[in-house]
Amino acid sequence: MLASARPAVALDTLRSQFTGNLHAPDDAGYDDARMAWNLMADQRPVFVAEPRTADDIAAVVRFARQEGLRVAPQGTGHNAQARAGVDESILLNTRLMRGVEIDFEGRSARVEAGALCADLTAPASELGLAALAGSSPDVGLVGYTLGGGIGWLARAFGMCCNSVLSFDVVTGDGEQLHVDAEHHPELFWALRGGTGSPAVITHMELTLIAAPELYAGAMLWPWERASEVLHAWREWTLDAPETATTAARILQVPPFPDIPEVVRGRQFVVIDGAVIGSDAYANEVLAPLRALGPEIDMFAAAPPVALSHLHMDPEHPVPGIGDHALLSDVTAETIDTMIELAGHKSGSPLLAVELRQLGGALGRIAPGAGARSRIDAPYVFFAVGVPATPELAAAIPGALKQLKGALTPWVAPGAYLNFAESPTDVSTTFEDETFRELQAVKATYDPHNIIHANHEVQPAA
Template sequence: MDHQPDLPQAALEALQGAMRGRLLRPGQEGYEAARAVWNGMIDRHPGAIARCIDVADVMAAVRTASEYDLPLAVRGGGHSASGLAICDGGLVIDLSALRGVRVEPAEGSVLVAGGCTLGDVDHATHPFGLATPFGIISTSGVGGLSLGGGQGYLTRRYGLTIDNLLAADVVLADGSFVTASAETHPELFWALRGGGGNFGVVTAFRFRCHPVARVMAGPILYDLEATGEVLRWFRDFMPSAPESLNGFFLVGTVPPAPPFPEALHGRHVCGIVWCYCGDQATADSVLAPVRAFGRPLLDGLHEVPFPALQSVFDPLYPPGLHAYWRGDFFNAITDEAIAVHERFAEVPTPLSAMHLYPIDGAPQRVDPDETAFHFREANWSAAIVGIDPDPANADRIRDWAVRYWEALHPSSAGGAYVNFMMDEGHDRVRASYGENYARLARLKARYDPHNLFRHNHNIPPASPA
């Protein structure tokens, strides 16, 4: 297929003249690498990629896109399972060169540039014995994960990523620059906390940090046939567990590599990946009921530096894999839902998985209307992920994920975590913001009335009253 750029030459010349970074065009060195995202299923060819090296470059790129009405996408860390960080034919603002991190240990905060990955932040904060709640794969981009909400190992104790956001530097749709916080541009700050990339390009985030250095963590795996038994125990145990203990349930395949024993390599299993971030003196007593349950095939719990846990999945999921995701929030794990999990537990390919994350605790102490992230009463967040390196298996993994989701969705809370969504249509976006959607649409009309930032899980501007 011929992917010729449709961008006006005048726009490209004006932008290159205004930037210090490179403007990559098809056929130029670096273009192919710059258009790739983590999900190998995404194969889009932008007309140009603006490799921004500072905020002024971002402002110039946004102004050019606005002036010439160019299709625009924003690429942060480049994980982008949905592929919405890349557009065909249009302009991509690439933040990957904005990678600075500055820790303020006395204040317990960290300033993070918009192109950083989770690993960049962990590397900077860990020497100070600090961490910010993020996700579970260190190669994920801070920007996309944070703007969608952000859930991971520290969620039950310290909240979602957005609950720890103190301020954000934003380039708006007219190319102007503002800092949004509870004190300045508070409505924009509200929208950024869960509203995705709809409101501007975030060039820097300031997060609150917490004292986390070493954790007790690792998987406890069970036979796949125990899926129902483990889930019933898990749903009853987690709500009463200390918030310093987090664990996500999974179904998947044991990787054929250390530290897993050779006898388990390639075996279909269910299990829970645990993380205890509390006082290490009480770790044994907190984890005693976890270790006493069931008949595990493997108890992998051990003490590790927190960044080691954050990066443990990185080698399993390198860039270029073909992936298709579906997700939903759940108020409860019903018996009907457990029957669905048992039915679909045997994954179609070795890297495919289903993860069920607890999101009770600290996130539920934030009111549903306090941030754009709506599903504060949900107790669980599910991700169904079909993954394989072979593009020939794309239909197979997509079919499994969709059928699994369709069977599970009736027991859901009705909406999804946007970071676990593909490009699934406007109704799914609206459902995921619930009662906050109307306010988001009004703010979109205020900050981006022409919907320049639309290559995302889009919230169109509300029509004038």
């Protein structure tokens, strides 16, 4: 292995064909380069490579195969806890590759491997265009898309993975390919929501949409009103139009100094999301929720870039311990169970306990869809805690297990991989035939299992 045999000679060989940065464990920049966005992931790779070009990525993959190592791609590391460990892998940190090119006439964008959602949504919004980006501005576009991609336009337009026009990739043998519906269509299919196991993405081309009128934001009530508000939201979702994508959550805002004083250190029940349509239309759609008299109401006409910020996700690395489940239904009993275990009388250590409505376009198979063609569940549950103290670190896992266990009567099969915060058996997240096809694609393009994805698909035997 490289860690114990001729590391200096081997790295010197790679440096001669690499334009980016290489960090061995003894180098000053190693600890910074190995860090994931989720600070709970203590990654200790054989070394870290920070490529600047697709040729750099190909050189690392070829080098890894030659040295008997694996390559673990990472854009940001939001989902790094899902990977079992990188002790015998090269961490391929793509943070130096954040270029974005927008084709206004063609309604598309080409992004590099390390581009963040905000790198695309901000300039696209200025041009009157929108991407099917996520609810956090600093999630990596590539990783988000490989896992499916659910944003605030999802019930109307579906998952981001099915808006992809093409990928440029490096396969497990270091070959560079352009992949689309006509070139390597089986790999194009697999990468759209089927994880990044078969190839490393160097560039991705996405469809953009002409930005519709948007009305977006959040309403907040003191968490003592969680029962009233969450029951009302559940009933409202039963008839909510597909133009509306919303989430409801119990939120304990940390007392961090960079958080606005009006909410800092307080506890709320929150409904946030977006409605596609005019102000008048959106006000009509949201009227039953607004009638509950929120203490804070931030819903207003908004440009597409605002969708990346309305969920108030942290925009810098933090430690987090989370879990999720797809739900076949949310009933009045579901709400009562959540409030009992995470509401104002529970003593819960969890930062946020969330329900997000799915359905609409997310529940239909998109024309020409990839491996993640739809999500066959009307809701998804997600909960997370921030282990800011040893006491919280000890309490959060048990609270997550208890809450998810209590929701068992409503848990649907499968998983949404972008919310899967721990190693997951990917075979349980796809139908059997789909998973066998993913394994076949992996065997074709990475038969030696060089690529170490967050959620791994093993090559077919």
